[in-house]
Amino acid sequence: MSHSAVVDAAELARFRELQQLAYEAAQSVGEGLEPGVTERQAARRIREYLVARGVQDWFHTPFAWFGDRTAFRRFKVPLQFFPTNRRLAEGMPFILDCAPVRDGYVADIGYAGCLGENRVFERLMDDLGAYRQLIVEQVRAGNTLRDIYGAVDALISEQGYDNRHQVYPGRVIAHQVGKVHSRLPTFMVGGFGIRSLQTLFGDLLVERMHHRSPLWADGEISNHPATPGMWAVEPHIGFRGVGVKFEEILVVTTDGDAYWLDDDLPHVRRWSGKVATA
Template identity: 80%
Template sequence: MSHKKVTGDTSSRAELDAFRELQQLAYQAAGDVAVTLEPGVTEREAARRIREHLEARGVQDWFHTPFAWFGDRTAFRNFRIPLQFFPTGRRLEEGMPFILDCAPVRDGYVADIGYSGYLGENPLHDRLMDDLRAHRGLIVEKVREGHTLQDVYRAVDALIREQGYDNRHRVYPGRVIAHQVGRVESRLPRAIVAGFGIRSLQTLFGDLLVERMHHRSPLWADGDISAHPATPGLWAVEPHIGFRDMGVKFEEILVVTPDDAYWLDEDLPHVRRWGTRSPVGVGTSEETATA
């Protein structure tokens, strides 16, 4: 197994373009499937549509197979074990929020995206999505300034509380808000185990061993294991906020170099959405509760 790290320098520009193209393809798949969703469709059916859409367009493997969460499951309420993350028979209803999440692998390149939406009308969801905009700016600013991942996580947490919401990425295994991605090269056969591609799992475990030798981690959480600045490379970042029984998030690649940090792509659905709307200030729980 080998995992080729991409650092965002000039020599890897073509590779960054390949990661960007796959990320665009993954978001396109989520968007195309989102417009096909109708009352009564299940999470499993939505996830299946995403998988078929991407495999028809050259995806050969998965970091993880597609997820879909409907209703209160978008906020991970009462999630206690990893099996609860997998798609279920929950059926979509009018006005219900949803999150579509997929992590395809094509020619060794990896993308991991999260797409938030709703069926019909949902003004509260719009408000949460507007407030999520501030997190994208905060994260890249803090990483660029050289803060530790632990401190950036805590800054995101503080902003979530200031907005009157609660942190839902803390429910993910390891409480992670992000993880490193790179080009996967492996001689193992392509196979899926518990929703994850074994080639990608091999890469992740290899990265864990290597990074721990340098007192770092490829997983970004709020514990002491993340008390170091972001390692140069690519990070799939997914701030996930919740209010009552609703959660929203985005997930996209952040490029970190030895002296800079930037989002890989400024032409993504949530970024385009924010570009068409007036900037909003930090919300309060009272304002949100009456939205």
């Protein structure tokens, strides 16, 4: 299949390589988590893993959420998203989220795991797979971002869960990503890289001129089909104090096609394994 791309194949390969590295970091750190480790320690481990492998900057600093914080329980202000001294215990779910920048390329990923057994976590993870399929099908159908957000909400209700991405700033389920172009120094403001923020705000201004937004939510500004380019998509569902999500890049072409940048990711391997053995 030929895709009318906004990003050429060589560039896509660099984005895919960095996304793979970000997932490797999250999976490696996740598999090494032990009872008593704090969210801050887990986030620091992700940072160290990625810096050692050439990451120079961040779209946002690494996050780690343990226990009921995976479902953003009682989150009211942005500061609550930052890692805390919450300690991991047996049976606790966790989410690791990182957004490294290397040589101008950006990845933004979310990885859900659990220390030991947790039946609610396993059920949520199995049901999360339906969102990956739903979102790409809806984008290909040319539906508006606002309508797709509504379709995701409908599936969440059908499954009996809670929408947790509505707690993110701006209620976003996704945001556009591209190469970071900035001459500003590497510097963090409120957990976000200043270079990445400058790029995002530039995109925001350009998109608003076309009555679009690089942020995908359920408001009027998202009442248009997906803009061609790359989107970091993160459906996040919760139930009884357990939250799970994935976050990965969706590529939207100029001719209206859409596909996930990479199928060789931990959550996709989990679901394809379930299908293969079903």
